Amino acid sequence: MIDIVFLVISIATIFSSIMVVRSKKLVHSAVYLAGTFIGTAGLFILLKAEFLAWVQVLVYVGAVVTLILFTIMLTRKGEEE
Numbered sequence: 001m002i003d004i005v006f007l008v009i010s011i012a013t014i015f016s017s018i019m020v021v022r023s024k025k026l027v028h029s030a031v032y033l034a035g036t037f038i039g040t041a042g043l044f045i046l047l048k049a050e051f052l053a054w055v056q057v058l059v060y061v062g063a064v065v066t067l068i069l070f071t072i073m074l075t076r077k078g079e080e081e
Contacts, residue, residue, distance in 0.1 A: 006046055013039030026072045034065040 016035035023029040037060040044053035 002046065006043070009039055009042045009046070013043065027069065030065055030068045030072065033068070034061050037061045037065070 013036055016032045016039060019032040020029050037056060041053040041056040
C-alpha cells in the first residue's frame with residue numbers, strides 16, 4: 001500500500017516539476033512550483049519526517065511561492081489585452 005502512495009506522489013511531483021520548466025506563463029509555472037514543493041512534503045511524510053514536511057510547506061510554499069507570485073503581479077505593467 002505504501003508503495004502505491006509513494007508511486008502516486010512521486011509521479012505527481014515529477015509531472016509538476018516538468019511543467020514548471022515547460023509552462024509558458026509565469027503564474028502557471030509558480031503554481032506548478034507550489035505543487036512540486038507540496039509533493040516533496042508528501043514524500044517527507046512517507047519518510048516519517050513530519051517536521052521537514054511542515055517546514056517545506058510553511059517556508060517554501062507559504063513564503064517563496066507567495067513572494068514569486070507577488071513579484072510577478074507587481075512587475076507586470078505593459079501587458080494589457
